[in-house]
Amino acid sequence: MSQTSSSSDFNARLIAVADDVELMLGQLLDEKAFFNEIHRPERLLEAMRYASLGGGKRLRPFLVMESARMLGASGQGVLRAACALEFVHCYSLVHDDLPAMDDDDLRRGRPTVHKAFDEAIAILAGDSLLTFAFDVMGDVPTHDNPAIRAELVVGLARASGLGGMAGGQALDLAAEASATPLAMEEILRLQAMKTGALLRFGVEAGAILGGASAAERQALVAYGLALGAAFQIADDILDATSDAATLGKQAGKDEGRNKATLVSVLGLEAARVRCADLVAEAEGALERFDSRADGLREAARFTMARKS
Amino acid sequence: MSQTSSSSDFNARLIAVADDVELMLGQLLDEKAFFNEIHRPERLLEAMRYASLGGGKRLRPFLVMESARMLGASGQGVLRAACALEFVHCYSLVHDDLPAMDDDDLRRGRPTVHKAFDEAIAILAGDSLLTFAFDVMGDVPTHDNPAIRAELVVGLARASGLGGMAGGQALDLAAEASATPLAMEEILRLQAMKTGALLRFGVEAGAILGGASAAERQALVAYGLALGAAFQIADDILDATSDAATLGKQAGKDEGRNKATLVSVLGLEAARVRCADLVAEAEGALERFDSRADGLREAARFTMARKS
Numbered sequence: 080m081s082q083t084s085s086s087s088d089f090n091a092r093l094i095a096v097a098d099d100v101e102l103m104l105g106q107l108l109d110e111k112a113f114f115n116e117i118h119r120p121e122r123l124l125e126a127m128r129y130a131s132l133g134g135g136k137r138l139r140p141f142l143v144m145e146s147a148r149m150l151g152a153s154g155q156g157v158l159r160a161a162c163a164l165e166f167v168h169c170y171s172l173v174h175d176d177l178p179a180m181d182d183d184d185l186r187r188g189r190p191t192v193h194k195a196f197d198e199a200i201a202i203l204a205g206d207s208l209l210t211f212a213f214d215v216m217g218d219v220p221t222h223d224n225p226a227i228r229a230e231l232v233v234g235l236a237r238a239s240g241l242g243g244m245a246g247g248q249a250l251d252l253a254a255e256a257s258a259t260p261l262a263m264e265e266i267l268r269l270q271a272m273k274t275g276a277l278l279r280f281g282v283e284a285g286a287i288l289g290g291a292s293a294a295e296r297q298a299l300v301a302y303g304l305a306l307g308a309a310f311q312i313a314d315d316i317l318d319a320t321s322d323a324a325t326l327g328k329q330a331g332k333d334e335g336r337n338k339a340t341l342v343s344v345l346g347l348e349a350a351r352v353r354c355a356d357l358v359a360e361a362e363g364a365l366e367r368f369d370s371r372a373d374g375l376r377e378a379a380r381f382t383m384a385r386k387s
Numbered sequence: 388m389s390q391t392s393s394s395s396d397f398n399a400r401l402i403a404v405a406d407d408v409e410l411m412l413g414q415l416l417d418e419k420a421f422f423n424e425i426h427r428p429e430r431l432l433e434a435m436r437y438a439s440l441g442g443g444k445r446l447r448p449f450l451v452m453e454s455a456r457m458l459g460a461s462g463q464g465v466l467r468a469a470c471a472l473e474f475v476h477c478y479s480l481v482h483d484d485l486p487a488m489d490d491d492d493l494r495r496g497r498p499t500v501h502k503a504f505d506e507a508i509a510i511l512a513g514d515s516l517l518t519f520a521f522d523v524m525g526d527v528p529t530h531d532n533p534a535i536r537a538e539l540v541v542g543l544a545r546a547s548g549l550g551g552m553a554g555g556q557a558l559d560l561a562a563e564a565s566a567t568p569l570a571m572e573e574i575l576r577l578q579a580m581k582t583g584a585l586l587r588f589g590v591e592a593g594a595i596l597g598g599a600s601a602a603e604r605q606a607l608v609a610y611g612l613a614l615g616a617a618f619q620i621a622d623d624i625l626d627a628t629s630d631a632a633t634l635g636k637q638a639g640k641d642e643g644r645n646k647a648t649l650v651s652v653l654g655l656e657a658a659r660v661r662c663a664d665l666v667a668e669a670e671g672a673l674e675r676f677d678s679r680a681d682g683l684r685e686a687a688r689f690t691m692a693r694k695s
Contacts, residue, residue, distance in 0.1 A: 111549055123549060123557035174514060179506035198487035202510065203557050206482060209514065210548035213521045217540035226533035232525035232540050240518035241419055241431060249431035249511050 089377035096144055096161075097137040103155075103162045104131050107215055126196045126204035127211075131169040134187040136385070138378070140165045142281030142306075143288070145374045146299055150289025156221050157288050160231055163216035164281060167239050170208035171277075173201050175248060181332075188327035209239070222288065230287055238280035247273025254339060261339045267308070274314070275307030282306075282375070298364050302375060305361035310382045312354040315340035317386075319347060325386060358383050397685035404452055404469075405445040411463075411470045412439050415523055434504045434512035435519075439477040442495040444693070446686070448473045450589030450614075451596070453682040454607055458597025464529050465596050468539055471524035472589060475547050478516035479585075481509050483556060489640075496635035517547070530596065538595055546588035555581025562647060569647040575616070582622070583615030590614075590683070602675070609672035610683060617665035618690045620658055623648035625695070627655060633695055666691050 108128055140161035147157045176183040176191040177198065184194050193201035215221065217232045237243055250269045254261050261269065282303040286296040318333045319342045333340050342350045361379040365372035416436055448469030455465045484491040484499040485506065492502050501509035523529065525540045545551055558577040562569050569577065590611040594604040626641045627650045641648050650658045669687040673680035 120549065120554040120557035120561070122561060123554060127549065170514075174510055177510060179510060199560050200557065202482055202485060202487060203553050203560075206478075206513070206517065207549045207553045209517060210544050210553065213525075214541055214544035214548060217521075217525065217537045217544065219537075224533075225537040229525045229527075229533040229536045229540070232537070233522055236518050236522035236525065240522060241428065241435065241515045245511050245515045245518065246428040246431060249428035249508065252507050252511075253428070253430060 086377060086380075089374065089381065092145075092374060093136065093138075093141055093378075093381070096141045097135070099144075099158055100137045100140045100162060100165060101132060103158050104165060107159070107162060107211075108132075111211065111214075122196065122200055123203055123207060126192055126200045127208055129195060130173045130192050130204055131166060131208060134189075135165075135169075137165060138310075138382075139168050139277055139281045141378060142278065142303070142375070143284045145378065146282040146285025147288040148285075149368060149371045149375065150285065150291055150295070152285075152289040156223075157285075159215055159218075159221045160284055160288060161281075163212045163221070163231075163235060164277065164284060166208045166212035166215065167235060167244075168277060170205040170212070171239075171244055171248075173205040173208070177201060180248070180252070183329060185328050227287060231284055234280055234283055234287065238276040238283075243272055243276030243280075244274075247271075247276070251338075255336055263344055266339050266341065266344065270311040271304070271307060274311045275304065278307040278310055279303030295367070298367055301364035302361050302379070305357045305364060306379050306382060309354050309357035309361060309379065312341050312350055312357070313383050313385065315342045316347065316350055316354065318342075321386070354383050394685060394688075397682065397689065400453075400682060401444065401446075401449055401686075401689070404449045405443070407452075407466055408445045408448045408470060408473060409440060411466050412473060415467070415470060415519075416440075419519065419522075430504065430508055431511055431515060434500055434508045435516055437503060438481045438500050438512055439474060439516060442497075443473075443477075445473060446618075446690075447476050447585055447589045449686060450586065450611070450683070451592045453686065454590040454593025455596040456593075457676060457679045457683065458593065458599055458603070460593075460597040464531075465593075467523055467526075467529045468592055468596060469589075471520045471529070471539075471543065472585065472592060474516045474520040474523065475543060475552075476585060478513040478520070479547075479552055479556075481513040481516070485509060488556070488560070491637060493636050535595060539592055542588055542591055542595065546584040546591075551580055551584030551588075552582075555579075555584070559646075563644050571652055574647055574649065574652065578619040579612070579615060582619045583612065586615040586618055587611030606672050606675055610669045610687070613665045613669035613672060614687050614690060617662050617669060617687065620649050620662040620665065621691050621693065623650045624655065624658055624662065625693075626650075629694070635695055662691050 108131070143161035143164055144157055147153060172186060173192045175181050176186055177193055183191050185191065192204055212235065213232055216235055217228050222228050239245065247269050251273055254269065279300060282299040283296065286299045291299065315333060318330055322330050333343065341353060345353065358379045362376045365375055451469035451472055452465055455461060480494060481500045483489050484494055485501055491499055493499065500512055520543065521540055524543055525536050530536050547553060555577050559581055562577065587608060590607040591604065594607045599607065623641060626638055629638050641651065649661060653661065666687045670684045673683055
């Protein structure tokens, strides 16, 4: 496997993409803001900005853009699609942090939206970010071909809803409330839905935008599935081993909640080994793309090595 | 203006459409439910069914189907689009009822979702219904032409989000918390967003599905705007004059919250006159369609005459 891109190249590219994403997220919200000069819901708009601007690694948008780029697609349309996915991620953080859900006060080192604003605005800001994601994804500037836009809309909805992220969060809350610990198989299923589905859709969106063949798309989905699983184990390891100052959010939450994770089931060391195996699996899934996929390979390694 | 359809024809048709919608909503949720045989989020799915099945006049779907029918479009695709809009309406009721929002315990004569389940499930059920709406709207069986599906997705998102329903709800909450009463212009703007946008989109969706000309679409939008405004005044009149047993939800809420409505600003009689004027305006906007639009005319009159 060739290694034309170094880890520092990758970090520079991740930061460059995050900058582009930040700019476009702000621009999209600005455009939206001017629909209505009189009697505008300013506080809602402010909460939407607060929830989506000023931070985050922007890993999901990176996956969209890097997989599209690998297949020869780039430009403002790809960036818009990447931002649509990021808006969904941002909405999910706002709603997951609510008192009735995970009840978190801190996110990216800042008060969560319901703390900085209030609960009603946090609910509405999440709703509006989710809704806006489909506006952005479905609209003409995202792609000339409406069939591509419609496919992206449906894919995003499936990754986000009952069968994906929201369903995974419901399973997670049910598991916390239950006296019976989850079986390994159930933990994996839950995590594949809760965090895996959006990450997997990131590369799938890149595949759709880049006009991937069926085989290419299948390879990218295999990569996305392994990456998503590795990402979640790394997250669970960080929760068990890091501190709030490094994470920018509360640490040790899983143990405090008696949450079943691969760390609690396998132990820390075996969880680390499994994470490394999944990263290798993710890299292996990209074989057919040769060195063009080095950015995605680095992303898989980054997933495991990240500190927050 | 011809009167080929009578009021009882209209009621029969409204009920027939509601039956079709109920069936399709259930069918769509069933299809979605089988994505995942192992470890399914059953309680979330149950809450989504509870929130969307078993009641409601289904006025928004009726507007989609009746305006599409008037333009010669019907069938399962139109019904799916109508159901996508209804899922958004159902999600909005679930979230609006939450303790942090309007804090309602009763809806359609039954406990609200967060009462029948819990707050976390209510938030997630709303999120998942909203997300599912875009899945249904964007997917192939809704229309052969992906440009139509993408246009419907974007229109639905705009009617539902910051510039529409969610933004209107944010303005409404801000007004309740404010010491300064809203000006008439602000009340109208708020209501056009909060309830008007989805009703207007109903006929617009019908126009898109029916391949309306620009002039036809403009006429339908004018109808939708007047209908939406009439609907909201009628709602405010019902809140002021009806009781919980008839409404299936708490009555007298507006006065209890010192909410500015056209009833509180104009008084009951002037509000009734204005409502009737808006219904006449809605009917007038349909002139170009002759008797083909009688169903929509009846819908406008129904809006004013309804008891719940």
